[in-house]
Amino acid sequence: MTSPLQTKPSLVPPSSPKPPNVWTSDPAVLIYLGLITILVQWLLGGRFGFHRDELATLEDARHLAWGYVAYPPITPFFGRISLILFGTSLSGFRFFASVAQAVSVVLTGLMARELTGRRGAQLVAAAAAVPFCIVSGALMQYVAFDYLFWVLAAYFVIRLLKSRDPRWWLAIGTSIGLGMMSKYTMGFFALGITAGVLATNARRHLASKWLWMGVALSLLVFLPNFLWQAQHHFISLDFLHTIHQRDVRIGRAKGFFPDQLKFTLLGFPLSLAGLYFYLFSKPGGRFRMLGWMYIVPLLLFVVAKGRGYYLGPAYPMLYAAGAVWGEQRLQSLSRVPAATIRTLAWIALTADVLLVVAIAIPPAPINSPLWNFASKNNGDLLEEVGWPELVQAIAQIRDSLPAQDRSHLGILAANYGEAGAVNLYGPALGLPPAISGVNSFWAHGYGSPPPQTLIVLGFSQSFLQRNFASCQVARPTPNPYHIENEETRDHPDLYLCRGLLQTWPDFWKDFQYYG
8 A cells, every 4th residue: 555655756757957058158158249349340440441551461462472571471361361252341351350359359258267267257358358459450460360379379378277288288389380470479478488387387398298299380380481581581580670670769669568558458457466366376376377478578578678569468368367366356245345346347348448449440530529539549540541542643643644654654652551552542543553662562573664754652852862863743642631640741742753863673672671
């Protein structure tokens, strides 16, 4: 007989825990944040024009090589993909720079996750990284890809230290190699990683074959550019030396420490907390190596008189640790103070993002109050204006010439912005390619047959007097928006010149210069 206390077995199976929803997971939320930054860049980032640096990158993207005078090959490579996919669309050309920065934002949050941070800490870390990413993703320059590979290397170091799996050295080595193919300052970060290994318990990895395989992999990835440099007499070293001397001379290397506040804004306290976490806290002891990965590049850039933004890629790993450290501290507080601090932190980070968007990619027309405010704080905006009008003015000079002069016409440009603009906008107007001795443009030569009549822009009168039998002002440099930038301020006139005083081969062999 069944006891009245016994119950019949349930016909309904016990409920099992619901599987996690991939669409609302922590990585997914971070990816959504990254996608938002891409969307903002796409909608706001193509309102004005190509920056003079982008015009050089665009030209190099048409001449793919394993190296260039001014930078390694990664940025022109992605520029070439942009040209294939989007043509000469400005937003399209900048697309991969914004993607690189979006990935960096996601990786920043994932670093906080690997450091045991919960969703709130992950989002705080990622949000702190957004302002610099908006700035460096606003233009198609090597800064965007350099930043990505620093962050990627730091993420893999955290995975290495957390898992103790030495195979992560392969990923670290690949990141370093790709970083060297983007910008040579990755070498400073590699030295920071080396110091971190030697100065912490990570030195046990010196006995691991995987570390040395990672070193070999980094060298292998970088090898094509190294061979290109060897074939071109390591011309980039000469370029970098010249440009660095110029930057020191005109004061661009001053203010390195104030620049760290400028580029981190209200996220700076978070970065200090992250540095403390790595160097001094007990939970951060396993990750001590990352503190050295910040300190060593910092000291090297100070000694070498580097520019302030060079250290920008080192901050995401600090934001990640700072967010985790802050989350741990808030757990010891009562509910109201903790909520107040969280609210203030989000207000500060949101203000940073809005300020940077207003300055880097202002949603306002040229010469509007917001644009004027932005251009005073972001000189790059001034160098995005006036290039189509400049090329149209060159075409008007060409059209005013006799047929004989037009048939032997050349356009001699002093800087890569001018030369790149002529090569971008000139074909639609029937203009010949620009001739220039700056950076990689010099390798393109002066054409065959050599020109006899030249429209010259960007050179001083003393240069013209030394090199031509006759030169005259053809017209002023156009300034439709009444903006003072390098072209309108330093090169106010366009010239028509004839009678080169040397043969073209003799003139050309000494004409290469850097800018």
